[in-house]
Amino acid sequence: MAAGLAWAWLARGGGLSMAAMMAEPWSTSYLAPAFAMWALMMVAMMLPSALPMILLHARVARQGGGPAVPAGTVVFAMAYVALWSLFAMLAALTQAALVASGALSAMELAVGDRLLAGGLLMLAATYQVSAVKRACLDKCRSPLSFIQRGFRPEWPAAVRLGLAHGLYCIGCCWALMGLLFVGGVMNLAWIAALGAVVIAEKYGPDWTPRALTLLLVASAAGVLVLG
Secondary structure, three states, X not given: OHHHHHXXXXXXXXXXXXXXXXXXXXXXXXXXXXXXXXXXXXXXXXXXXXXXXXXXXXXXXXXXXXXXXOHHHHHHHHHXXXXXXXXXXXXXXXXXXXXXXXXXXXXXXXXXXXXXXXXXXXHHHHHHOOHHHHHHHHHHOOHHHHHHHHOOOOHHHHHHHHHHHHHHXXXXXXXXXXXXXXXXXXXXXXXXXXXXXXXXXXXXXXXXXXXXXXXXXXXXXXXXXXX
C-alpha cells in the first residue's frame, strides 16, 4: 500500500514545487521538500523490489502460529524503509550541491553536461562488475537463505534484519539511483524504468546484471560520443 500511495503521488506530479525550486539550494525551504521527494521516490521504487523478502519474513513468522501480519515483519519493513530514508537525505544533499554548483538544472533536476552524464553512466557500469555489487546482489537474489540465517521472533532481531537488508539493497542499487540525475529526478518515466531495472536485476535471469552492464556502457558511450 505504501508503495502504491507513493506512486500515486508521483503520478499526480509529485516533486518540488515552483517555490521550492526557486529557493536557495542550502535553505530549509529547499532541502525539506527535496528530502520528502527523494524519500517517497525510494518507497515507490524500492519497496516493490523488497516485497518478496517482506512476504517471506511474514510467512516464516506465521509458522509459529502468529498473526496474519506479524509485528516483527512490520518492524522489518520499517527498518528497511528507514535506511532508504537515510539514503534519501544524502541524495537530497547531493542534489542541493549539484544545483548550487550549476551542474544540475534547478528546474529539470537533470545534469546538462554530457561529460558528467556519461561519467555517471560509466560509474554505474563500473560498479556493476565490482565485488561489492556482486556480494550485495547475491544477498538480494537469495531471500530464503537470507531470512533463514537471520530470522528471530524478537523485534530487535527484525530491526537488525531489516537494516541488514536495507544495507545490502543500497549497496546493490546506489549507483543506479544516481542515474536519476541523468534522466531527471522528477521524470516519472525514468523513475519507473529504473524501478523496473532494480526488480529485474534482483529477480530476473542470471544474465540480467551482465546485460545491464553492457547497456550502461553503451549508453555512456552514446552520451559521450553523440552528445
